[in-house]
Amino acid sequence: MKESLCNDGYKSNKNGESVTALITLRRSRALTKERSSFSLTGMFNVTCNCPIGLHITKHKHERKAFMDLIAEYPSYKYSVFVFDRGYFSEDMFDFMNDNKLFYICRMRENSLLIDSRKDDFTTKMKNGAGIRIVKYAINNKNYYMATNLLYAKHFPISYIKETYGRRW
DSSP states (O other): OHHHHHHTTOOOTTTSSOEEEEEEEEEOGGGSSSSOOEEEEEEEETTTTEEEEEEEESSOOHHHHHHHHHHHOGGGTTOEEEEOGGGOOHHHHHHHHHTTOEEEEEOOTTOTTOOTTOSEEEEEOTTSOEEEEEEEEETTEEEEEEESOOOTTTSOHHHHHHHHHTTO
16 A cells, blocks of 8 residues: 555655655553553655554654654655654654655754744754755744755745645
8 A cells, every 4th residue: 555655646746756744643551541552653645645654663752663664664765754843853864864765844943953044044963964944934933844855946945834734
């Protein structure tokens, strides 16, 4: 199922690749009387509005669960993944770059990488890797996105905003 969805024409309009959001559901001990807990991490293709992969883990580490999921589904090279603020980390972005995966990830407003005077700029992370920071507003609230879609000409702010918005 996973490969047929992406290979049968469910692609984004801009770059021809799948746009995928990550969904994490958790069952914790607080919700049940049982001692076990697990996380269910799923990939959801926002281009065709359908799930494309699930991974159950015994831990609650969302980033690790995503990396494990990608190991199970290696055919997603050059896909764009959309993440919320909890996934933001240089280790995660290194993993994405090393595996030829693209990302759009919301940032916390207090991130040291943000220059609030700029709407769209490229900078370097601590490890020297390039990262693009995009700012846009919705209802007078600023949103900051980190991405490795570095070329603003091909991926304008409107694309970043629209793609992240499709996650919800």
